[in-house]
Amino acid sequence: MIVILLALIGGLFGWRMAKTRGGNRLDKLQYAAVYLMVGAMVGLLLTVIIERLI
Template sequence: MIVILLAIIGAALGWRIASKREGNRLDKLQYAAALMLGFSVIGLFLTLIIDTFI
């Protein structure tokens, strides 16, 4: 659940950053995909850490 939530947040944040920098649609998609992957990895590690300690 944490992974999905952070993936959505990352994609939205990436889209917003590219929009602020006045990128075209492909720029927005690239930023969204890159941040989605990055935030998903962070969410995966958070899930593993939480699962280990509980």
């Protein structure tokens, strides 16, 4: 659940960042995809850390 949540937040953050920088539709999609993957990796790392601690 953490992975999905952070992936979506990352995607939205990337889309918004490209929008504020004046990017076109493809720029927004690229930023959203990259930040989505970064968010998913951070979420996966947090999930592993939490599972190891419990």
